[in-house]
């Protein structure tokens with residue numbers, strides 16, 4: 240305000256200087272607001288920060304639909320940015336407790352989408368296949384044979400929690416993998432914040448499942464613990480980079496300090512979270528073991544510079 244008055248009190252003869260000074264100040268003010276958004280992030284950071292939108296869209300839609308029967312188009316259409324509606328997503332048959340927890344996760348994911356899109360422009364919601372069949376296919380691949388009846392993630396609390404075991408953990412390993420590659424403190428702060436809550440979601444899901452680890456997943460013969468081991472083994476197989484995933488029960492060599500077989504949280508030999516690259520994550524979420532071959536939950540592949548870069552390197556075949 241003071242500066243402003245100063246300009247207005249200037250004699251007419253210096254009006255040209257005044258115009259230049261005002262323009263300079265306007266420019267400075269403008270560029271200082273820009274600094275807080277995308278202006279000075281490196282390309283590496285922007286690409287790495289937009290990549291997780293692929294998983295955050297998945298989680299937001301799966302949790303929103305599962306708990307409330309409605310998706311981003313009802314809750315925060317601006318964030319969907321005109322992307323296609325997810326295929327086959329619906330409300331799950333959940334108890335009050337689980338519905339409550341998943342509703343909280345759902346809104347957390349809405350926040351995550353907004354937080355990322357405040358820093359990078361990103362892309363609209365990609366096409367997601369969240370149908371029961373899509374999860375059923377993953378479970379069949381995990382157990383190595385077609386389950387009969389097919390696994391239905393929407394059927395009850397336990398099935399839904401097992402299906403949730405599939406998701407936040409993959410995002411979590413992505414954030415751990417991305418962090419050391421980020422150049423700006425702004426990017427690292429965002430990723431640390433996202434990682435914290437994604438890890439929390441994973442811990443809640445694992446704890447709820449851990450209580451029932453020895454119970455059978457009806458009508459199948461396998462226990463909850465065995466399901467988690469199979470899903471983790473499938474992810475390691477698809478990711479093609481060694482052990483970065485552990486079920487709720489593990490061989491003792493994989494337990495914390497090789498001292499326990501119970502494994503409520505996954506971690507490496509020093510109990511640090513495992514990290515995964517975008518390639519590994521795409522191989523897993525496409526269900527194909529190939530970052531160049533979309534499928535599974537992403538029938539047309541992921542979006543953003545990194546995911547699209549791999550799609551382009553595919554031999555020229557029509558993806559549709």
Ligand SMILES: *[C@@H]1O[C@H](CO)[C@@H](O)[C@H](O)[C@H]1NC(C)=O
Nearest residue numbers: 274275276279280423424425
């Ligand atoms: C942009 O640069 C300024 C000054 O160097 C720095 O304070 C700020 O954190 C940077 N912003 C981003 C997004 O990297």
Ligand SMILES: *[C@@H]1O[C@H](CO)[C@@H](O)[C@H](O)[C@H]1NC(C)=O
Nearest residue numbers: 326368370372373376535538
């Ligand atoms: C969704 O996934 C299921 C199981 O893989 C598949 O049968 C179905 O065709 C998929 N839908 C679309 C539209 O891709």
Ligand SMILES: *[C@@H]1O[C@H](CO)[C@@H](O)[C@H](O)[C@H]1NC(C)=O
Nearest residue numbers: 332333334393394395396397
């Ligand atoms: C919903 O879940 C409950 C318990 O988890 C189960 O008893 C009931 O049969 C389920 N209802 C439907 C329609 O699947």
